[in-house]
Amino acid sequence: MSKDKELVKKLKNPTLKDKAFSELLDVYQERLYWYIRKIVATHENADDVLQNTFIRIYKSIQNFQEKSSLHTWMYRIAYNESIRFLEKNKKINYNNIDEVSESHLEVLFEDEYFDGDDIQKKLNKIIEGFKEKNKRIFQMKYFDDMSFRQISEILEVSESTLKSSYYASVKTIEEKIFL
Incomplete structure (x- = not known):
């Protein structure tokens, strides 16, 4: 079983969920941060969107049907959260x-x-x-x-x-x- 599949299994188990989520953060937090940062541009905005992304992941993991990889599913959530953020703020600020x-x-x-x-x-x-x-x-x-x-x-x-x-x-x- 792949590491991501194992992690999903733990995340869906209520007794292991919090520990597994900490593991998920260790593996994906930086990668998702940079992905989000490319879309929303600033560090502060990326941190806000990243937090919302992980909250959504935590709340939605039971609904993850495993039709795609965990990585793809999380990146899609990050993308959607980034777009939501941009639409809410109605502007895009780029540093360079x-x-x-x-x-x-x-x-x-x-x-x-x-x-x-x-x-x-x-x-x-x-x-x-x-x-x-x-x-x-x-x-x-x-x-x-x-x-x-x-x-x-x-x-x-x-x-x-x-x-x-x-x-x-x-x-x-x-x-x-x-x-």
């Missing part, structure tokens, strides 16, 4: 152009009506033009969905350097993808 670029790319790539075949080819071509270190960082973050902390440990590079490289890569992709 890299956050705008990443947000717009993410929305484009997640649109179910968007035909990504040509874009995917162009994306791969752009990535191939990156320096080897930048290519690895981007691929680990974007394709492998690794946290900056995980990438930092693997590549033995500081998290701030990784973030700078990743967001510069995202900006380059956005500039070149529609040329």
Whole structure:
């Protein structure tokens, strides 16, 4: 049985739920934070949305039908909470152009009506033009969905350097993808 399936089983057991939820936080809190942060932009907003996301997860776990992975289900809740937050506040504040670029790319790539075949080819071509270190960082973050902390440990590079490289890569992709 996979770790996530085991965790879901514990979360649905009333006697194990609180301990399992603490385990869930340890595994997913940072990853969900950064996912939310890309959408709502600021740290304060991301913290609020993250808290609401985990409250919804805690209250809704009994309704989780396991048709998708736990990871996918939680990310969907995080996305919905982020959109709810933005609609409630009727504004989007971005701290810098890299956050705008990443947000717009993410929305484009997640649109179910968007035909990504040509874009995917162009994306791969752009990535191939990156320096080897930048290519690895981007691929680990974007394709492998690794946290900056995980990438930092693997590549033995500081998290701030990784973030700078990743967001510069995202900006380059956005500039070149529609040329």
